[in-house]
Amino acid sequence: MGDLKKLNLANLPTPIQKLTHISKELGVDIYIKRDDLTGGETSGNKIRKLEYTVAKAMDEGAQLLITCGGIQSNHCRATAAVAAKLGLRSHLVLRIDEEPPVEGNYLLDKILGAEITFISRADYSKRRAEIMQNIKEEYEKQGIKAYVIPEGASDGIGNIGYLESVKEIKKQEEELGISFQTIVCAVGSGSTYGGLFLGTKLYDPEKTVLGFNVCDDEQYFLDVCTRICRETVELLGKNIEIKPEDMHIVDGHKGIGYAISTDEELAFLIKLAREEGLILDPVYTGKAFYGLYQEIKEGKLKDLGNVLFIHTGGVFGLFPKQEQLAKVLEA
Numbered sequence: 220m221g222d223l224k225k226l227n228l229a230n231l232p233t234p235i236q237k238l239t240h241i242s243k244e245l246g247v248d249i250y251i252k253r254d255d256l257t258g259g260e261t262s263g264n265k266i267r268k269l270e271y272t273v274a275k276a277m278d279e280g281a282q283l284l285i286t287c288g289g290i291q292s293n294h295c296r297a298t299a300a301v302a303a304k305l306g307l308r309s310h311l312v313l314r315i316d317e318e319p320p321v322e323g324n325y326l327l328d329k330i331l332g333a334e335i336t337f338i339s340r341a342d343y344s345k346r347r348a349e350i351m352q353n354i355k356e357e358y359e360k361q362g363i364k365a366y367v368i369p370e371g372a373s374d375g376i377g378n379i380g381y382l383e384s385v386k387e388i389k390k391q392e393e394e395l396g397i398s399f400q401t402i403v404c405a406v407g408s409g410s411t412y413g414g415l416f417l418g419t420k421l422y423d424p425e426k427t428v429l430g431f432n433v434c435d436d437e438q439y440f441l442d443v444c445t446r447i448c449r450e451t452v453e454l455l456g457k458n459i460e461i462k463p464e465d466m467h468i469v470d471g472h473k474g475i476g477y478a479i480s481t482d483e484e485l486a487f488l489i490k491l492a493r494e495e496g497l498i499l500d501p502v503y504t505g506k507a508f509y510g511l512y513q514e515i516k517e518g519k520l521k522d523l524g525n526v527l528f529i530h531t532g533g534v535f536g537l538f539p540k541q542e543q544l545a546k547v548l549e550a
Contacts, residue, residue: 433502503533
């Protein structure tokens with residue numbers, strides 16, 4: 220896009236598939252865009268953002284990437300994988316309550332050779348940017364050029380990954396002979412929703428983008444996505460007004476907390492797997508799709524037209540839930 224550099228790291232375009240059984244049950248045609256298939260170790264939505272973010276880092280001479288997330292962060296795992304692939308080093312700042320078992324994304328982080336710093340939830344909430352900056356300065360004292368990527372690569376440049384995905388969707392609509400009136404995604408750090416919102420505003424303004432937040436609340440993400448989109452607009456030199464009242468965040472479906480699953484949520488994930496042969500993750504897509512399902516069932520969402528749900532990956536997040544899943548399966 221313009222003068223912005225981009226790495227080609229993701230397997231694109233990702234396929235679009237119809238969910239036949241759930242569409243029949245709900246009386247709404249629901250399709251899914253399989254961004255879980257963007258890669259193996261890099262699978263999920265983060266790689267679209269990292270194509271732009273890491274290109275910028277390398278253009279600035281970075282030898283090491285620093286980023287942050289929860290212990291099972293898909294973004295951190297994807298960053299570690301990209302770094303290894305490109306001959307860079309990675310340092311992850313991970314939020315924990317206590318020493319975690321080595322499983323899921325955290326296991327992959329270690330396999331991929333990432334340096335890891337654990338911090339408390341309180342420090343993560345209030346000091347993560349400061350902590351990453353301190354780590355960067357320590358590396359640079361050693362003569363190692365480091366680049367800090369924010370949580371989820373959710374900033375003005377990371378936002379471009381999903382802005383550009385709207386062009387990909389438009390081309391696929393032409394090939395499939397179908398038009399999507401509504402795009403749906405989970406909202407966890409903001410730039411998947413932000414990119415889709417800005418992309419449709421630029422390239423396909425008739426579409427509505429619905430985001431289901433999996434943490435925090437509607438107002439928090441309206442503020443975050445507005446800020447990110449304004450950063451992108453400034454970066455691109457566009458004259459576009461970004462107003463939070465034009466965004467659509469569907470609150471009330473984060474359940475009992477971020478990355479904490481209820482048995483009902485996991486039962487729905489199993490239902491979808493058995494009816495559609497589709498595996499969602501328990502942290503993002505599982506909650507968002509369950510929220511969409513409930514909203515349609517209860518008649519709260521109407522006139523959606525053809526719906527395109529973005530599968531943002533995260534399958535490795537299933538493995539830390541194996542004990543709870545086993546109990547739900549037995550029940």
